[in-house]
Amino acid sequence: MKERNYTPLVTVLTVVIVALVAILFFLPAYDGEVGFDVKMLPLLNAIFNCFTFLTLVVALVAVKRKNIKMHRAFIGLAFLSTTLFLVSYVTYHYLTESTKYGGEGILRGIYFFVLLTHIVLAVVVVPLALMSAVRGMTNQVEKHRRIAKWTMPIWLYVSFTGVVVYLMISPYY
Template identity: 60%
Template sequence: MSQKTHSDHDNRKYTPWIVGITIVLNAAIALLFFLPKYDGLDHLDLSFLPMMNAIFNSCTFIFLVTALYFIKKRNITMHRNFILAAFTSTTLFLVTYVIYHLNAESTSYGGEGIMKYVYFFILITHIVLAAPTVFIALWTIVYGWTDQREKHRKIARYTMPIWLYVSLTGVLVYLMISPYY
């Protein structure tokens, strides 16, 4: 569908889905930190999941950088493929993150001095930017998928650096707390 024939009316059909997914996902993740832990997974060793989360975040980062490379080369097909790969690895991250945190407490940072402040800066900016990334990434994908190139370019200018930052800082948070697992 070309940009000229795709109207704002057509975009409205995506709005409830994007808003709903964003709210449900962010609420579920926030609730993980306030609800009691689920005992039904105690018999499973899920200690490998934080490393899987870091691997999925690393993949997302690599896929996004590669997608950026291909769009700079005007290879839309490869760009789209790597964006879909990034979306897939992010989805896998979210699934494993939720499964792990249903059953396990968050690991606190055990470092001291300046590194403690660096860690908390990275963690807080990661959390603050991760929440809206769901919303803007979904809209960016919809605009690209429906060939609304101008809208896609406008929002992607913000989505790409934020999504890159969130995926990279997810890996950094893991690396900074991994000696404490």
């Protein structure tokens, strides 16, 4: 039986997700009423990032212990929390202007280094995570392992630094 090629689907999803987020930074802030306090969304984003980080750690421990069922369940939870993060993130950045970092000195440099690496690696992790998931779900174990050894540390870094970025910029919301 011929294996199905999911690369076009992963490519389309990656382009759509990255383009959607990129477009947000060129749109003016929404000027209408929304019916809730949008300033709660950055905290929610940090919570989703924290949950993603924790579920990835559990998934990593599970796979190291050869508990594939648990690994799959926690990777699924990581995808769920990442998706919820994305919805919340897009909503927040559609409804408001970006917050400027107000720190000075070395903290300013650290903040922008963490933010830049977070953004760049967030773009990189999208296709890696999608392709890792496809290869895992289709039982392409060796291909899954080869890509997952890159995906896991990058995804862990992105989710962890998402929380760090929030903690560093939260006084300026």
